[in-house]
Amino acid sequence: MSALAVTALAAVWPADSMTVGLTWTLPAWLIAAVGIAGRRLLTPTPPLLGQIAGSRPVLLLGAEVDEQSERHVARRIDLSQMAAASDAALSYVIDTTADSAGLAPCDLRVVIAPKADEIRMAERVIESLRRLRQPYAVVLPMKGLVGGRTRGIVATGADSLVWSVERNDVPGSSLIKRLFDMTAAGLGLIALAPIFIVFAAILSMEKGPVFFAQPRVGRNGRRFMCLKFRSMRPDAQDRLEELLRTDPEARREWETHQKLENDPRITPFGHFLRATSLDELPQLINVVKGDMSLVGPRPIIAPEIPGYDGDAQYYEAPEFGDYTCCNPGITGLWQVSGRAKTSHSERVRLDGWYTRNWSLWLDFVILARTVRAVIRRTGS
Secondary structure (H helix, E strand, O other): OHHHHHHHHHHHOOOOOOOOOHHHHHHHHHHHHHHHHHHHHHOOOOOHHHHHHOOOOEEEEEOOOOHHHHOOEEEEEOHHHHHOOOHHHHHHHHHHHHHHOOOOHHHOEEEEEOOHHHHHHHHHHHHHHHHOOOOEEEOOOOOOOOOOOEEEEEEEOOOOEEEEEEEOOOOOHHHHHHHHHHHHHHHHHHHOHHHHHHHHHHHHOOOOOOEEEEEEEOHHHOEEEEEEEOOEOOOHHHHHHHHHHHOHHHHHHHHHHOOOOOOOOEOHHHHHHHHOOHHHOOHHHHHHHOOOEEEOOOOOOHHHHHHHHHHHHHHHOOOOHHHHOOOOEEEOOHHHOOHHHOOHHHHHHHHHHHHHHOOHHHHHHHHHHHHHHHHOOOOO
């Protein structure tokens, strides 16, 4: 994109000019800025192991990584199994994994990802890898150590790694976020009024209300009624309880994802609404009222709070600073990180990360990628 800016200016640059004036440099900077921003927006951010190894297969020792990273793993071995292994055994594992991938052992990247109680084991494995002259990377467990809206600055010493935590606030960013939410949601409601009327007419022909309102947990733990177009049958709860009681497979799916791929509660028109994410349009009303934001963590129901473990404080503690800056969102980080394919535990992790690291730029990227996800119909 930046090269296009240079090419465009070269085409119109006066041949006899030897000076660079503001008239020419300003457009160059503007076009280059748009190009860089566009490239950053349209290029998906690779998961952790993708950043470490690129497209190369990875031999992962340990388990302290997220689900996205695991998709890049050719073979996964528990670190505790490697702790007692000799150099020869470790060398055999490396050779076997590399051979199955059609690589030389030196081209295989080994990633050590210990849990907090496996650090000592990891030291012994790393020493073995050094003796084998095997390239490796280390993923350190950081959960609970880095909090607040942060950006990390890493410095290394002889035997230490320093992660400097800084506030990542931009003065007035919360106000700008709120003004943008109100403006965009208000204009959206006006522009989408005909669709609201059509959907209301269709849903009125079915038994049940047009809107589905459910208590959700909002900022400072305050409850609010989250609105959606109704996509389920009136006896949806009874159908769910019956299915979970009689179908073990469906019960396991519900416990993992808190949703069902073949949900008997959803009406035919409801399937269309959910596949296109149009059932969430009434949440624009929640945004205008101040209950929600366009981008934010999931608006969870109260029974989900215990499943957030330590991150439950973002939903329940009014004095806790991080979540208070974030209303629940119509869309969020998890919707553009796998959406329906993302497990419930992974959604919890992504919500916690967003509340600690949100920014106006991140919101813009999430909104753009949400549009792409809806167009591709990879909806939740």
